Amino acid sequence: MRALVAAVLVATTLWAVPAVAEASFNKQAASAQSASSGMLHPPTNLSAVRNSNCSVTLSWTPTVDGQASGYTILNGGTVLLSVTPKTATSQKLTLSKNSSYSLTMVTVYLNWTSAASPAVAGSC
Numbered sequence: 001m002r003a004l005v006a007a008v009l010v011a012t013t014l015w016a017v018p019a020v021a022e023a024s025f026n027k028q029a030a031s032a033q034s035a036s037s038g039m040l041h042p043p044t045n046l047s048a049v050r051n052s053n054c055s056v057t058l059s060w061t062p063t064v065d066g067q068a069s070g071y072t073i074l075n076g077g078t079v080l081l082s083v084t085p086k087t088a089t090s091q092k093l094t095l096s097k098n099s100s101y102s103l104t105m106v107t108v109y110l111n112w113t114s115a116a117s118p119a120v121a122g123s124c
Contacts, residue, residue, distance in 0.1 A: 040065050040107045040114035047120060054097045054124035059090040060117070063107040071105050072113065082108070095124050 043060035050056050058073065063086060070084035073091060083091050086107070095101050100123040107114040 040068065040109055040112060042107050042114045042117035043071060043105050044117065046103070046105060046117045048101075048103055048122060050122055050124070051092075053094070055092055055094045056101070056103070056122070056124075057090055057092050058103055058105075058120070060105060062087055062089060063114070065107055065109065065114075067109050068107045069110070070108050072108055074104050074106070074116070075101050097124050099124055 041063050043063050045059075045061040047059050048056045049059070060071075063071075065086075068086040070082055070086050071088070072082050073080045073093070075095070080093060080103075081091070093103075100121065102119045102121045104116040104119045106116050
């Protein structure tokens with residue numbers, strides 16, 4: 001009887017521990033994600049110079065975040081491209097003719113992103 005009780009206790013413990021550990025990990029990961037996202041800063045001083053044939057040179061001051069890996073450039077809510085390294089300060093973009101644009105940038109680190117920079121807008 002004792003062996004049976006011991007076997008049930010061991011089996012129950014082995015089954016419960018991974019579930020508890022997984023729940024704890026998920027809770028920590030969720031709070032780490034919020035904290036990291038809130039701690040990232042977008043690049044500043046975003047500006048755009050329109051060139052011929054609807055190309056735009058986007059310039060900025062890099063983020064102050066040491067852990068950042070790069071940036072994502074967006075037009076409205078549409079991702080245009082990713083830029084690395086984080087020390088980059090400009091990027092040439094070709095946009096659709098006869099269209100308007102509203103360009104923003106976010107700083108990226110792993111799966112986290114900063115809030116968007118103020119937008120620069122124009123038309124081609």
